[in-house]
Amino acid sequence: MATILEQIDQQLATIQQDERWRQLPAIENAKNRWMTFNGKQLLNLASNDYLGLADSPVLAQAAQAAIAEYGTGSGASRLVTGNNDLFTQLEQELAQFKLQEAALVFNSGYTANLGIISAVAKRKTLIFSDRLNHASIIDGVKLAGAKHIRYRHNDMDHLESLLEKHRDIDNKMIISDTVFSMDGDLADLCRLADLKAQHNCLLMVDEAHATGIFGAGRGLAHALGVEKQIDLHMGTFSKGLGSFGGYVAGSRKLIDFLINTGRALIYTTGLPPATIAANLAAIRLLQQDASAGSKLCDQAVALCHKLQQQGINTGASASPIIPVILNDNERTLQVQRALIEQGYYVGAIRPPTVPVNSARLRIALRADLTSAELQHFETTILEQICN
Numbered sequence: 001m002a003t004i005l006e007q008i009d010q011q012l013a014t015i016q017q018d019e020r021w022r023q024l025p026a027i028e029n030a031k032n033r034w035m036t037f038n039g040k041q042l043l044n045l046a047s048n049d050y051l052g053l054a055d056s057p058v059l060a061q062a063a064q065a066a067i068a069e070y071g072t073g074s075g076a077s078r079l080v081t082g083n084n085d086l087f088t089q090l091e092q093e094l095a096q097f098k099l100q101e102a103a104l105v106f107n108s109g110y111t112a113n114l115g116i117i118s119a120v121a122k123r124k125t126l127i128f129s130d131r132l133n134h135a136s137i138i139d140g141v142k143l144a145g146a147k148h149i150r151y152r153h154n155d156m157d158h159l160e161s162l163l164e165k166h167r168d169i170d171n172k173m174i175i176s177d178t179v180f181s182m183d184g185d186l187a188d189l190c191r192l193a194d195l196k197a198q199h200n201c202l203l204m205v206d207e208a209h210a211t212g213i214f215g216a217g218r219g220l221a222h223a224l225g226v227e228k229q230i231d232l233h234m235g236t237f238s239k240g241l242g243s244f245g246g247y248v249a250g251s252r253k254l255i256d257f258l259i260n261t262g263r264a265l266i267y268t269t270g271l272p273p274a275t276i277a278a279n280l281a282a283i284r285l286l287q288q289d290a291s292a293g294s295k296l297c298d299q300a301v302a303l304c305h306k307l308q309q310q311g312i313n314t315g316a317s318a319s320p321i322i323p324v325i326l327n328d329n330e331r332t333l334q335v336q337r338a339l340i341e342q343g344y345y346v347g348a349i350r351p352p353t354v355p356v357n358s359a360r361l362r363i364a365l366r367a368d369l370t371s372a373e374l375q376h377f378e379t380t381i382l383e384q385i386c387n
């Protein structure tokens, strides 16, 4: 039996052999669409700051004003003294924005999923979860100790057959991303809502990549008009909203339950006031004008179409996340390096983040690109892949 350190050596050796070695990229600055990497200026097509709000002066001013008024840290967990009226305002406005009774902020999208699922699900709960759901959902299910039943990606017939099989069990929950983070495709929320109603389960969605983009910024559930049929609307401020922190919106009862039992809320210091103020500013910006998200989706669909016409596999993407599925790990890294040479930074995603033999470039299109930049990127990526 190997010691822990011997096991670690073995694991690291395997990771290297499989070309799955990860290291933190030496990014000097990635404040807006331009990033500086190894001294070179690159167009950043890898971040989730889809709307460019991470560099919005409106958010920055809100954050600075909050530091001046409230200080840099919240000092304690929210149930002790870490709460302040910025949280109250944010949660009220967020609940209205999401057309739900109440909302609750968590310290990140990751901890929101951990906190919600581990509070709501018990050991005997059956959790039906899309096979491509985000890692934070999987970790939440593990933490809950619940029974995890994974259905084939976006396969509603498969989900239905699994629900039928377990029809005698009352304690059931369905969880799905709405926009899948590594594929950019969309969940069939109408069918999920029907199945939830037929089988009397709790339905939770993760709108991390849909917030700010679909449904006038409110999410895919709103775009499809099924927001009232979903019990828990989880999302994050860290992607399209350009800031940081997770959230959930739902009924007053569910939010009260999470405040009382959600360990990921109870046992951690509240987010800094600057972050809460920036989140509030982002929600208000979207309420004034949320047109950037749908325009961005149109641009993404057009780019996908051009890539597909050249025989490039972009899966079923229907969002600003465009996977260019090259399958091979080394080839993916090689094209990523070539694009860096040409002035573009796109993500190179390899197993275990995606299934074996499905390594891909992950293009995250953003709303602050000029049409000349977009056009030049399109030409460059086609040259790099097709030549």
Ligand SMILES: Cc1ncc(COP(=O)(O)O)c(C=O)c1O
Binding pocket: 108, 109, 110, 111, 113, 134, 136, 177, 181, 206, 208, 209, 236, 237, 238, 245, 246
């Ligand atoms: C679908 C999904 N859910 C949750 C998260 C976690 O959100 P955060 O980055 O705010 O912790 C992510 C982020 O990668 C995500 O893609």
